[in-house]
Amino acid sequence: MSGKRRVELGPAQETLLIPLYGRAALARQRNALLDDPRAVEMVDALDYDFSRFEGLSSLVGAVLRTRIHDYWAARWLAANPLGTVVELGVGLNTRFERIDNGQARWFELDLPDAMELRREFFADSDRRTSFAGSVLDDKWVDIVAASGGPWYVVAEAVLFFLPETAVRELVVRLGDLLPGAHLAFDTWGQWMADNQNDHDALGPMEARVQWFVDDPATLEGWARGLRLNESVVLPDAPREIFDLLPEPTRSSVRSMRDDPQVSSYRQNLLRFSNAPRWDRETR
Template sequence: MDREKPLLGTVQETLLIPLYARAAETRKEHALLRDPHAEEIVACLDYDFGRFDGLPSLTGALLRTLLFDEWVADFLSAHPRGTVVEIGTGLNTRYERVDNGLARWFELDLPDVIALRRRFFTDTPRRTMVASSVTDEAWTAEVSAGGDGPCLFLAEAVLPYLDEADVHRVVDLLADRFPGSLLALDTAGPGFFDTQEQHDALSRVEARMRWYCPDAGSRLTHWRPGTETVASHTLTSLPPALLARLPLPYRQMVSALTAQRLPQAEGYRLNLMRLP
């Protein structure tokens, strides 16, 4: 396969960061996760991935992915025929990692991303790619059709790049169309948001976050009364069971970060919410 230059919008380019994080991690002896498909995709893309080599934030992206994977696994354990919707799917391979053979999957992203994604992934009867902005309610009809089970929506490294009004619109849309669903999202606090220009990875691309939220529980509950916080973690307060499964060097790294209590690390949260 000839190497292809990814023609992506400014924000969409950020999907290449977690893709490279998974590919680079796969080559390590004691890896957080292994994703040979990410390695294959990186090898096929004409892009300067070297700008991200060795960046500490790649580990943060991997820890976030592991926690989101765990939330999906827990959801599918409770609802084997449920529906998983990845908002801003990018070039993620979560289906390959945690699909249970029964669930419905939808992978939603903007048209330029889906066009690139179709080079490496194929729709199946249970797995559907959808080219749409998350703020356009038209995509919800496709998810609603043919299924009435519970839904888990994953917005990994997506919503902070929207304006607050658009984030509010997305929350309203999900709550109106899929009441009682779960929403996993990451949120940046002011300490993280205000240091984007110095961030090791974001400083190497043009995209910048536009929405920060110190407390997703109170913000979403204010927008949609009855919203419940199921879980909320920083990268230094991961669930003990997940932390125990990490290779020793990573457990030591998390312990060192916990002791430092850096505002950037403490202000970035991974949240699982139940919408009313």
Template structure:
């Protein structure tokens, strides 16, 4: 298979390569928590020094797999309930979730910035039930009307919101709740201590500097997301499945015992109130 041209991406868009690399590192393991052959294929195709730039860490790749697994489980559950529903993926980058969980009947819409969509179209050409839209994911006027309102809708924002100012996060949640009554939004958040490290330049290795993250939320704060809109009817924590090794032994405590349980990364589902009859 021929190699793709080397991507030239700015700091935040480059994170799509970081997450792709972590998924591929995990997927190559014989005891992998994540089955993602498409990620492995992309890493082999793209002309990019992944290992030199990002390093190789089994701990880091496993953490990424746990996060991805939370999103995959929510999308799979949605498609089991609504086989012909629509999954709207905001800021998807080079996420390969479609190839992991698609049911053969659902519709998928990716909304991302032009440079991300251009790279995705080159490397992951859309199938007949997929559509890529180059637009600002936080501007619903640019994409919401492209979603079929006769189908159930699940919106995902994986690895996106932490790079936005807090007021834009709140506005995005409110706009989604208003535009998609009866739908749901799955989002993830980094804890406040982690975001502070990125903003002060201390989240770095010898070869990679993590971009600053303006928005953060400790896991204990998830109920505050209700304040974004009266149409947020329910807030639910999505907890990762079992891990392996030392992380597997520590995971139950990290999910239940303070302070880890209250200041950990989190994946949250927001359910929007159904339209009045």
């Protein structure tokens, strides 16, 4: 007996171990991009063969992605300190630990087996509520809506595991129930459809990307008032973050700008412009 916690997760849920390992690996290297002692603690506590992810080149990209979403969410929190952050498909992410401002309301959701694992490491509090269920369930949206806005919804490396029709229904529902909400998530272009079997981290896993979009601006047509405020590829991460990468990693990421694996992977920040009363003064 190793005394470690066994990991029994469904295929999409198992992918949460990739960014977890990435954050732990960079934290162990004392990489300035991110310090995440909780990720190190969780990797050490889990009975899982993390050696399969060791040295994968996509890990830096996964952490860069996390930091872009930290940056956007922290910027929003600075303008909306009493707002509500909703993290969908939270996995074992430590965003609350990294950017919470001591005042905001947080909701974190993941599928039941992933949430069961998460609850061994993170506790709910008066400002922090976890839900076990699917992003496609109705109940959590109603609870989040009833808690009052403004809302910032982030789904990092989650939505593309769902079919497009399901993502679209979710986005429309969020626009109806969370007026004025910001929505941050990543998208893979068609390139990934033809190449995911060769992706260094995802390829050997069972989960498959199901939703592909080459131009995230087309999502504006999904719901009235939905606007794409920002959309960046990883080498275009905000300078404050990107410059934390040590050389030669920085140059290496920059030089991959035209590599389709990099150019077809976008981080997107959308907003419903059907802003309610409390949100009209803020961006």
